[in-house]
Amino acid sequence: MLISWADLGWILLSLFIMFNALSVVVLSLTWLERKALGRLQRRLGPTRSGPMGLLQPVADGIKLIIKEDIIPSSSEKAIFWGAPLIVMLSAFMIWVTIPGAQDAVIKNLDLGLFYIIAFSVIGILGLVLAGWGSANKYGTLGGLRAAAQLVSYEIPIIMVAVSVAMLAQSLDMREIVAQQSSYPFVLVQPLGLVVFFIAGLAEVGRTPFDIYFAESEIVGGPFVEYSGAHWSLFFLAEYINTFAIAALTVLLFFGGWQFPGVELAGYLAVIWFLFKVYLVILVIVWIRGTFPRLRIDQLMAFAWKVAVPLSFLTVVMTAIYQFYGWPAWSLTLMSLAGLVWVGYAIYRRMAGPASRVAQTKKRIQARQEELMAARRNRAERTRRG
Amino acid sequence: MADAARNVTAPPLDSGAAQARPVSGEPVEMLLNMGPQHPSTHGVFRMVLWVDGEKIVDIVPHIGYLHRGSEKLCEGEQYHQVITLFDRLDYIANFNNEHVYVRAVERLMGLEVPERAEYLRVILCELNRIASHLLFIATMGLDAGAMTPSMFCFRGRERIQALFEAVSGARMMHNYFRIGGLKEDVPEDFMPRLRELMPQIREDLEESDKLLSFNEIFLARLKDISPVTAEDAIDYGLTGPCLRASGVEYDVRKAAPYSLYDRFDFNVPTGLDGDCWDRYYLRVQECYESLSIIEQAMEQMPAEGNVLSSLGRRLVRPPAGEVYVRAENPRGEIGVYLVSDGSDRPYRLKVRPPSFCNLSAIRLMLINTWVADSVVILGSLDIVMGEVDR
Numbered sequence: 001m002l003i004s005w006a007d008l009g010w011i012l013l014s015l016f017i018m019f020n021a022l023s024v025v026v027l028s029l030t031w032l033e034r035k036a037l038g039r040l041q042r043r044l045g046p047t048r049s050g051p052m053g054l055l056q057p058v059a060d061g062i063k064l065i066i067k068e069d070i071i072p073s074s075s076e077k078a079i080f081w082g083a084p085l086i087v088m089l090s091a092f093m094i095w096v097t098i099p100g101a102q103d104a105v106i107k108n109l110d111l112g113l114f115y116i117i118a119f120s121v122i123g124i125l126g127l128v129l130a131g132w133g134s135a136n137k138y139g140t141l142g143g144l145r146a147a148a149q150l151v152s153y154e155i156p157i158i159m160v161a162v163s164v165a166m167l168a169q170s171l172d173m174r175e176i177v178a179q180q181s182s183y184p185f186v187l188v189q190p191l192g193l194v195v196f197f198i199a200g201l202a203e204v205g206r207t208p209f210d211i212y213f214a215e216s217e218i219v220g221g222p223f224v225e226y227s228g229a230h231w232s233l234f235f236l237a238e239y240i241n242t243f244a245i246a247a248l249t250v251l252l253f254f255g256g257w258q259f260p261g262v263e264l265a266g267y268l269a270v271i272w273f274l275f276k277v278y279l280v281i282l283v284i285v286w287i288r289g290t291f292p293r294l295r296i297d298q299l300m301a302f303a304w305k306v307a308v309p310l311s312f313l314t315v316v317m318t319a320i321y322q323f324y325g326w327p328a329w330s331l332t333l334m335s336l337a338g339l340v341w342v343g344y345a346i347y348r349r350m351a352g353p354a355s356r357v358a359q360t361k362k363r364i365q366a367r368q369e370e371l372m373a374a375r376r377n378r379a380e381r382t383r384r385g
Numbered sequence: 386m387a388d389a390a391r392n393v394t395a396p397p398l399d400s401g402a403a404q405a406r407p408v409s410g411e412p413v414e415m416l417l418n419m420g421p422q423h424p425s426t427h428g429v430f431r432m433v434l435w436v437d438g439e440k441i442v443d444i445v446p447h448i449g450y451l452h453r454g455s456e457k458l459c460e461g462e463q464y465h466q467v468i469t470l471f472d473r474l475d476y477i478a479n480f481n482n483e484h485v486y487v488r489a490v491e492r493l494m495g496l497e498v499p500e501r502a503e504y505l506r507v508i509l510c511e512l513n514r515i516a517s518h519l520l521f522i523a524t525m526g527l528d529a530g531a532m533t534p535s536m537f538c539f540r541g542r543e544r545i546q547a548l549f550e551a552v553s554g555a556r557m558m559h560n561y562f563r564i565g566g567l568k569e570d571v572p573e574d575f576m577p578r579l580r581e582l583m584p585q586i587r588e589d590l591e592e593s594d595k596l597l598s599f600n601e602i603f604l605a606r607l608k609d610i611s612p613v614t615a616e617d618a619i620d621y622g623l624t625g626p627c628l629r630a631s632g633v634e635y636d637v638r639k640a641a642p643y644s645l646y647d648r649f650d651f652n653v654p655t656g657l658d659g660d661c662w663d664r665y666y667l668r669v670q671e672c673y674e675s676l677s678i679i680e681q682a683m684e685q686m687p688a689e690g691n692v693l694s695s696l697g698r699r700l701v702r703p704p705a706g707e708v709y710v711r712a713e714n715p716r717g718e719i720g721v722y723l724v725s726d727g728s729d730r731p732y733r734l735k736v737r738p739p740s741f742c743n744l745s746a747i748r749l750m751l752i753n754t755w756v757a758d759s760v761v762i763l764g765s766l767d768i769v770m771g772e773v774d775r
Contacts, residue, residue, distance in 0.1 A: 041536035137417050141439070141756065207530065208602050216425040216528045217757045290596070292603045293530025295757045296439055350601050353608035356657060357599065357666075364654045364670050375650050 014106045018095055026239040027057035032278070033285050040289035061232070069228035072134060079133030084226070084233035086126030091237035091244070093119045098247055099173050101257045101269035112173040113161055116248070117154075120203070123237065124150040127212065130234070131222035142221020145296055146205075146212035152303035153202040153209075159311035160196040163189060163318040164252045177256035184255035188328050191335040192314040193253045194342070199307050200245035202299065204238065207288040211296050246280035247273075254280075306342065313338055414442060417756065421450045425528050425760035428770030432747070432763075436756055444751045444759075446744070451774040459734040464490055464564060464701040467731065472558040474738065475772040477520055480506075480513040480549075481714045483562040488643065489710040489721040490564045493703040501690035502566035507645050508579070508682050509552065509561070511675040515586060516545040517715035518668040518675075521767045525665050526597050528764040529606045534593035541589030548578055564701050566693030579683065583676060590672050598666060607662035611750040611762045614659060621746040624739050625717025626667040627766060631659030637713040644712075649681045661765040668715075668767070702729050716740050716767055738772040 003011075031046070031054060038045025046053030071080055097112040099105035109115050124147060131143020165171050167189065168179040186193045202209035213221035223234050250256060250273065257264060257273040264272055294302070314335070321331040420431035429450035435443040455474060459467045471482040484506055491498060498506075519542040523535035546556040552571050553559035561568050597603055613623070618631040628635055636653040638646040654670040656663030705727040711720040717739025724733040743766050750762050 037532075041533050042540070043536060137415060141417070145439075210530065211757075214530065214757065216530060216760050219424060289533045290600075291531060292526065292597075292600065292606055293757075294602055295606060295755055297755065298605055346601070350604065353604045353662075354599075354601075357604060357608060357662065360657050360663060360666060363657070364652070367652050367654070368673075371650055371652050 064232040067228035074135040076133040083130035090122035091240040134225035138218040156199040156307040156311035163314040180255040186253040191338040204241040208291040478517040485712040502692040504686035537593040610661040612660040622742040630656035630663035664765040740768040740772040
């Protein structure tokens with residue numbers, strides 16, 4: 001026998017705990033997002049169910065579960081039925097090896113980072129299948145958009161992850177965190193963080209990259225025909241993925257559960273880690289409250305013209321730094337130079353429209369000032385008699 | 386189904402941006418039905434998009450889902466009763482609609498309107514223009530995917546509507562203007578409330594303006610999207626902000642001043658490129674102009690006075706004849722053609738709705754754009770289906 005009954009029981013128990021923990025996390029995330037977004041928009045957010053609306057996610061969950069789960073008659077039943085499971089499975093599977101603290105991990109793998117990236121790609125398949133299987137043109141468009149978007153943004157994520165792995169000399173998540181005990185990698189590789197975070201937003205389809213289910217255009221994309229429990233699986237997966245991207249950002253760049261100067265242990269480490277992750281999530285919510293959505297061609301152009309070259313640049317920089325054994329600040333400088341270059345490129349890209357926009361604004365303002373001056377003159381004249 | 390779409394397609398356009406940008410490559414075409422149940426078609430507008438991947442090759446617009454036969458209904462109602470029907474044309478800008486209709490009847494009767502009533506009408510109409518533009522800014526943001534500006538704008542709009550409710554008893558569908566004046570004078574606290582409201586509206590406007598107008602992503606989504614030249618805009622009969630965005634300085638309030646608009650100083654903002662961003666930004670600027678008009682009207686308005694001429698109280702029987710009256714609505718130029726046979730009901734009433742005429746350019750504007758742009762472009766036209774279908 002390969003594994004003992006005790007081991008099997010242990011695995012099942014830990015998977016069960018993980019499943020429940022993630023569900024609680026998703027509930028808290030939906031509450032946090034609605035509340036934070038409400039505050040950003042000068043609203044209160046949910047207030048009615050429970051204190052500060054804390055029970056709102058529960059009410060949402062109950063509503064979703066007891067809703068009728070409609071399967072369109074023209075859909076490919078098996079694909080339609082299975083697609084949410086694929087999306088959900090990949091979302092859950094990566095959490096097997098994401099550590100919350102030194103020992104708070106179900107199964108730490110030596111190739112943890114590789115495993116996470118490999119499994120997160122499977123979710124794309126689910127989205128494409130969902131779009132195609134629902135026999136809806138909006139769904140098909142959304143599925144195709146999802147395929148294009150997610151596959152493109154997978155590359156920058158992988159390359160940045162490679163550069164981090166080079167810095168840490170390991171693919172083991174715990175080792176990567178341990179390597180950041182003296183300084184977090186964000187200090188040496190800020191460019192990598194920016195690329196990773198942006199590509200991560202695109203990977204989980206958060207604003208401004210919520211293109212494959214854009215509500216105002218393709219009305220939910222692959223999810224358009226889903227309802228009830230099936231739809232809630234997508235919802236669950238989306239939030240788990242958001243949480244995962246935030247967690248990976250913290251693990252790869254912000255030193256995971258490392259507290260500067262102090263060795264945290266046990267629950268404290270987990271709490272500190274979660275605190276960091278929720279901060280990153282608040283940034284994601286903040287972005288959602290601020291930005292409109294990009295268009296699919298602009299998104300792809302950004303991926304292939306900006307994100308992919310930059311992610312390769314981070315790898316090259318890290319390699320040079322490692323090969324010559326330069327001090328850490330040299331990599332910081334190189335990385336910052338890359339960031340400045342990005343800023344300049346975006347500035348150049350926007351300079352054309354922005355200048356014409358400014359021209360329009362200036363012209364209207366000039367007319368208004370003219371009018372005000374004329375009005376003042378007239379008032380002056382009437383006052384003099 | 387594809388063949389059916391080919392048959393209903395109109396012959397290719399001769400002019401405009403559509404011809405300048407050919408679709409490249411081997412076409413893989415699909416029919417995409419957008420509307421009437423679609424969150425971004427602003428009502429029950431339906432377009433059948435003929436798409437090549439994400440590019441729009443052709444579009445067939447379908448209207449009529451909200452047709453109620455308003456113009457025919459007008460013939461069966463007494464002159465005062467028609468006002469409620471006009472409320473339901475452009476249901477975002479009710480006061481402006483009532484205004485143009487009562488002006489038509491007044492012109493036919495040669496009726497003098499008390500000055501205070503006319504000032505109140507202008508104030509309410511301009512407030513309604515701001516409310517309408519706020520709704521436009523909100524939906525424009527939503528179409529582009531930004532949700533926060535909509536909250537700011539709706540708050541401003543809600544404040545304006547609270548004032549409307551205090552005045553007329555209803556947030557929308559006011560039925561407040563009368564032939565020869567107003568239904569009744571405004572409540573006593575109207576002016577203090579209005580004075581309080583003005584800085585609030587300005588704040589809401591500025592908030593969403595700062596957040597949205599010059600945002601890089603918003604610019605990327607709207608700037609240079611479906612530019613309309615001044616010639617095309619005139620040829621298609623675009624009016625209002627859609628025309629002015631193309632650089633044509635035409636505003637009925639200036640071109641043929643009606644009501645009291647010759648007593649106010651205000652600007653007619655015009656755009657440079659005629660693209661979606663210009664159409665958006667002009668409306669933002671127009672709100673500021675409207676605020677200035679309201680401020681001037683508040684200064685000039687007589688504090689006391691009759692608001693309904695004695696002639697208007699009686700059963701309205703205009704002399705036989707016909708009249709065409711136009712006005713600048715938030716969406717463009719609205720025209721009312723009214724024929725009277727001397728009875729107490731209109732013999733014939735025809736409306737030239739700005740949304741309908743603006744919507745006629747949709748094909749010119751949509752061809753060779755992206756599917757994602759279609760909602761933005763349609764949003765930038767700012768149509769109200771109640772007015773398109775009537």
